[in-house]
Amino acid sequence: MKVMVCLKQVPHQDARLEIRDDSTWIKEDNIKFEINSYDTYALEEALRIKDANEAEVVVVSVGPDRLTQALRTALGMGADRAVHVNDPAAEGSDSLGIAKILAAVAKEESPDLVITGLMADDDNYSAVPPMLSQLIGMPSATGVLKAEAQDGGYRVERELEGGALEVVDLPQPCLIAVQSGLNQVRYASLKGIMQAKKKPIDVKTAADLGLEGQVGASAQKVKVEKVYVPPKGDTAEMVEGSSEEIASTLVAKIKELGLL
């Protein structure tokens, strides 16, 4: 059994985001990065399969040098090896470009199961996993909150709105994009981190994957015109002062609402 986990490194959830001078993305120089929150659940799910039945867990990520840190963390948590597609020629890929790269890796790896996150916390696209499944011809399910092995595949529960769940059977090999909360994610142990230093990270370029010219900024079908701070609405009245002053202003308001 081989499980491939697609993992993206994104700015830390508490990083102060500033827009780059050319307005096409945020400044990345002075902020911390972390594994995309949804992908930590994806990795945990893969590690649970490994704990239960001797699976090999391969983490795959596309991005620049800084990714090494995220991949080491994943290896420290228990993944067996990593594939890092690191290529300036792949920079500026849109979702379909990333999916094409991951598909080329999946074709080399032939996993029995691919696990991804539902959404990246930076671009909020929720695009790559279904694209990848289409490109490699695997059945898929997104927003998965439960996955149970059964004869010949998996029975999964997809989250719908308002707490309803859709139960779907997927034959193996298949792809599942997991929703946050489907498990409790482990931390890398000290022993795990030591062992991780010896685990292999295989670095590849787009050309190694036969994708020269097919990915990266030149192959973009969607162009970023501009990223910008959302215009402030005219709504909120901002209250300032000491905690006591703020509290008495709020109490006056709550009284006005007839709730006190």
Added chain:
Amino acid sequence: MGSILIVTEIQNGAIREASFELASVARALSEANGKPVKSLVVGSGVGDLASDFASKGGGDTLVVDDALAANYSVDVQSAAIQAAVAAADADVVLVSNTPTGWDVAPRIAAALDAAFVSDCFKIEAEGDSLQFYRRIFNGKINAHLSSSAPKIVATMQPGAVAAFEGPSEGGTEALAVDLSGVGAKFVEVKAAEATGIDLTKADVIVSGGRGVGAPEKFPEVIQPLADALGGAMGASRPVVDAGWLPHPYQVGSSGQVVSPKLYVACGISGAIQHLVGMKSSNFIIAINKDPDAPIFEVADIGVVADLFEVVPALTAAVLAAKG
């Protein structure tokens, strides 16, 4: 010349409001670029729904009516949409960003080698291109994107634009698609479990988010304010994911949708999935230490401060006011 294809969605035996919102977008694009609006309805026994939609914004509507399409399956939906794109000669495909839409739309984009943009709150036509506006970083930043690719698939955020209300000309046409040999098989839908906690009945809800930082802070800091105000406690999703509070406390698109007289958001950033669950509250107070948090966009009163200072002070002031 191509067309703009609306992929409708059926929920509880009716076409969803979100599909009528797509009709608004499609009609506006059509006015700008002259491409006709066409629609697709997929399901079992959906002929009447399709004719109705055709006359209420959908225009000429393709219908895949098949017992195999009675329930959503990504492969059935995907086969039907691909057939409809060919039959309608569509070069723009519009889908709603719902659990169904985000499951299938990117697959269509990959199958067509098309441009893909998800969860837009605005789409406009400009010459030969489309301009897209969407949120990134969970609402902290917006992005404006464009594409003039020959095929474009885009999803719209439900509720972002008003539903189309006028009449439209259009008939229905059956589309035969081979739906056998699918990979993913629908088993059943499990309804949300009924629990004792019904936040929708509370007049006051005090919710805590990831900013509350630790499970014990909920009984220590959030619950006392809720109690003082005679209200209920709520939470954002990460709080529930971490196991700090059980799911019935979750407010948002995948939790409860509430509209109390007063909603107090403490340490919640204001991601769209949380906002849709509480933004219709009568009065919203937001307490967050980040002045740029998107929660302030929907708040009536905003406080930029550490919740651990302001919330206990507010609890004390409320108790004092009650005497």
